Amino acid sequence: MKLTGLQKQVLGLYRGFLRAARTKGSEERKKIESIVSSEFRRHAKSIERKNFIYIEYLLRRGTKQLEQLKNPDTLSLSTVPVRHHPS
Amino acid sequence: MVITGRTTSVKLISVGWAKNGFPSLRSSRFHVSCAAKPETVQKVCEIVRKQLALPPESELTPESKFSALGADSLDTVEIVMGLEEEFDISVEEENSQNITTVQEAADLIENLIQKKGEA
Numbered sequence: 010m011k012l013t014g015l016q017k018q019v020l021g022l023y024r025g026f027l028r029a030a031r032t033k034g035s036e037e038r039k040k041i042e043s044i045v046s047s048e049f050r051r052h053a054k055s056i057e058r059k060n061f062i063y064i065e066y067l068l069r070r071g072t073k074q075l076e077q078l079k080n081p082d083t084l085s086l087s088t089v090p091v092r093h094h095p096s
Numbered sequence: 097m098v099i100t101g102r103t104t105s106v107k108l109i110s111v112g113w114a115k116n117g118f119p120s121l122r123s124s125r126f127h128v129s130c131a132a133k134p135e136t137v138q139k140v141c142e143i144v145r146k147q148l149a150l151p152p153e154s155e156l157t158p159e160s161k162f163s164a165l166g167a168d169s170l171d172t173v174e175i176v177m178g179l180e181e182e183f184d185i186s187v188e189e190e191n192s193q194n195i196t197t198v199q200e201a202a203d204l205i206e207n208l209i210q211k212k213g214e215a
Contacts, residue, residue, distance in 0.1 A: 016169065023173050024177065027174070028177070053170070
């Protein structure tokens, strides 16, 4: 499996999140892992592979979120349900 | 659980020696390649099973490709992270992307454990 640069970046970000989750409490860690995993998978399914602009945007956003999560003062992570996209 | 495959403990060690003080790049490298221990292979199998939620009756051999077991690239990242924790090692990014089978993972782990022991 040959990965593109962008794919490597995404996987690197995913690793970063899982690593950051390890530094939190075990309850929170599970929660973070489940949120992160479902977010990455949701996007992997819903985004057109060639939509580089959007993928790059999400990478930047994810990197910022990861920075916040890495902060020791950040204890947890939560999601707010958004209305479903019109399908 | 079915574990088949390489259980030999054959170790191939090649060492480059500097001849008569002639500078040689090879002498600075210590190349070790060996088949991973069965315990390591078994532990890796367990983690892969857990991570991919494989049913206990499914067959898993050291040569099984993660992708053939239904793992996507995110699963592979999770497997490697799980291995890091279990074996208390740290797998570098480039290496982690080269792991596609249980055997490859086990070999890399032993390599890292050995390096850790030397450090």
